[in-house]
């Protein structure tokens with residue numbers, strides 16, 4: 001095995017690996033963490049892993065089965081996003 005084959009076997013292609021890992025993590029979290037805001041019609045969650053006060057909003061996110069709850073951004077009156 002030369003250096004190039006070894007490089008690929010170990011999987012050091014970091015950018016693609018990182019994106020996949022993040023998507024998998026988000027997919028796992030979404031069922032229990034994500035809520036749906038009727039006001040801005042977005043799904044949202046509190047991003048407690050990085051910043052306790054940060055709200056992540058997802059447009060074009062399936063709202064089926066999500067808890068209906070107005071997001072903190074709408075509560076604060078910040079509707080542009």
Ligand SMILES: [Zn+2]
Pocket residue numbers: 037038039040041042070071072073074
């Ligand atoms: Zn909202």
